[in-house]
Structure formats: C-alpha cells, structure tokens
Amino acid sequence: MIVSMDFIAIALFFVVVIIAISIVWSTQKTGISPMMSSTKACQTMLTEISTHEKGALIDLGSGWGTLVIAVAKKYPNKQVIGYELSWFPWLVSVLYKYSMSLNNLTLYRKDFKNADLSGADTLVCYLFPGAMVALEDKLKYDMPKKITIVSNTFALPSYKPTKVIKLKDFYKTPIYVYHIQPK
Ligand SMILES: C[S@@+](CC[C@H](N)C(=O)[O-])C[C@H]1O[C@@H](n2cnc3c(N)ncnc32)[C@H](O)[C@@H]1O
Incomplete structure (x- = not known):
C-alpha cells in the first residue's frame, strides 16, 4: 500500500x-503566458463586444477560457470561438466547455495567425506588442467587413482606438476598443 x-x-x-x-x-x-484577464477586465470587455451583428466573436489566444466562457454563457445565441496554442490551458477550457454544455463555443488548439477571421464581427485579445503587429498585418488581408476589436492592455500599432477605458485597478490597465471599417 x-x-x-x-x-x-x-x-x-x-x-x-x-x-x-x-x-x-x-x-x-x-511570447505570452496564459495569464487570465482580471474580473474587472473581463466585465469591461464584455460590455464592449458587438451583440447586434450576426458574426462570431473570436478570442485570439483564449488561454484557460476565461473570456470565451463568460461570453458564451452570457450570449447563448452568439457563436464564440477561441484559438489557443498552449495545450494544457486549452484542454482545461475544453473541459469547462463540455461541463457547462456551451454548444455555441468552439475551441481550437491553433495559431490565430493561420485562422480564418473573416466570419468574425468581434475580436478580443490579451496578447503582447509583437502579436498586435502580427494581428494588424493579418487584418490587412483578412477583414472583409466592419469589425470590433477589444484588446486588454495592448494597442494596435497604427489604428486609432475609438475608445480607451482605463480600469480602476493598480496598473490602470487600458482596454482598447476599435471599430474598424475595411478600406
Ligand atoms: C494573456 S493570455 C489571455 C487569455 C484570455 N484571452 C484571457 O483574456 O483571459 C494570452 C494567451 O494567448 C495565447 N497565444 C499567444 N499567441 C498565440 C497565437 N499566435 N495563437 C494562439 N494563441 C496564442 C497564449 O498561449 C496565452 O494563453
């Protein structure tokens, strides 16, 4: 024994x-750990996502599923997608998804840079400056329609945000909101 x-x-x-x-x-x-968005950040990001449009919400690096699960629960009629490369956080998020029967949530273990973002009306992310440059490059080719982007902490290098919300936390964390139209 x-x-x-x-x-x-x-x-x-x-x-x-x-x-x-x-x-x-x-x-x-x-280039970034699977650190979760704080509760304040999640609540603020949730208020900024587009719920009138018919497209999907995509989290570019969904980590443990914190944000995508909150969105999928709050908006059961919205298609919610997460891309995540780190297998353990991804696995945990998949277990949550099935335990909560969130049929509107799809979680891919895949690099968002190789994903088709054309069906999205909202992108959410909590990445790092280098990944924001990569996202901006991708948007140049992959953005057929109007899109809302809500980014925790990091800004897109050349787009002007529609709104910047400063959280009432220790770091005064900025949440960047963009409403981008294709050129
Ligand atoms: C700081 S966490 C944010 C997690 C979640 N979005 C949240 O707000 O709670 C960033 C996540 O992005 C993932 N990530 C970074 N680059 C990625 C990429 N190119 N494709 C997919 N996931 C990526 C990391 O593995 C990490 O789990």
Whole structure:
C-alpha cells in the first residue's frame, strides 16, 4: 500500500512537472503566458463586444477560457470561438466547455495567425506588442467587413482606438476598443 501511494505521488509529481514545462515552453514560443484577464477586465470587455451583428466573436489566444466562457454563457445565441496554442490551458477550457454544455463555443488548439477571421464581427485579445503587429498585418488581408476589436492592455500599432477605458485597478490597465471599417 505504501509503495502504491509512493508511486501515485511520484506519478502526480511528474504530471505536474510536465504541465509546468509545457506552459513555460509555450510561453517562450508564443511570447505570452496564459495569464487570465482580471474580473474587472473581463466585465469591461464584455460590455464592449458587438451583440447586434450576426458574426462570431473570436478570442485570439483564449488561454484557460476565461473570456470565451463568460461570453458564451452570457450570449447563448452568439457563436464564440477561441484559438489557443498552449495545450494544457486549452484542454482545461475544453473541459469547462463540455461541463457547462456551451454548444455555441468552439475551441481550437491553433495559431490565430493561420485562422480564418473573416466570419468574425468581434475580436478580443490579451496578447503582447509583437502579436498586435502580427494581428494588424493579418487584418490587412483578412477583414472583409466592419469589425470590433477589444484588446486588454495592448494597442494596435497604427489604428486609432475609438475608445480607451482605463480600469480602476493598480496598473490602470487600458482596454482598447476599435471599430474598424475595411478600406
Ligand atoms: C494573456 S493570455 C489571455 C487569455 C484570455 N484571452 C484571457 O483574456 O483571459 C494570452 C494567451 O494567448 C495565447 N497565444 C499567444 N499567441 C498565440 C497565437 N499566435 N495563437 C494562439 N494563441 C496564442 C497564449 O498561449 C496565452 O494563453
């Protein structure tokens, strides 16, 4: 019995180590950890998303699913999509999705840079400056219609935000809101 308890403890230790290494590895690869948007940030971002349009809401790096799950629960008739590269946070978000029967939520383990964003009316993100440059480049080719972009903390380098909301938190975190029309 003692041997089997030891075995379980060692196996659990290795699982935790593998998960930790995979998170560190994908943080190095993507440039950002799967840090969740704060409750205040989520609430503010939720108020800014477009609910009148018929398109999907896409989270470009959905992490543990914090934002996409909140949107999918609040708007059951809206199609919600998340792209995430880090496998463990992605797996946890998929488990949440099924445990809550969120049929309007689709979660892909995929790089958003290779995704088709043309069906979206809203993009949400919490990325980093380099990824915002990549997003802007993608928008030049992948934006057939009007789109709302709500970004936690980081701005698009050359678009002028329609609105910047400063959260009442320690960092006065900015939430950038863009309403972009194709040129
Ligand atoms: C700071 S977290 C934000 C998670 C979630 N959107 C939220 O607001 O709670 C950023 C996530 O983006 C993911 N990510 C970064 N670059 C990505 C890419 N090119 N494609 C898919 N996911 C990406 C990271 O793995 C990380 O989990």
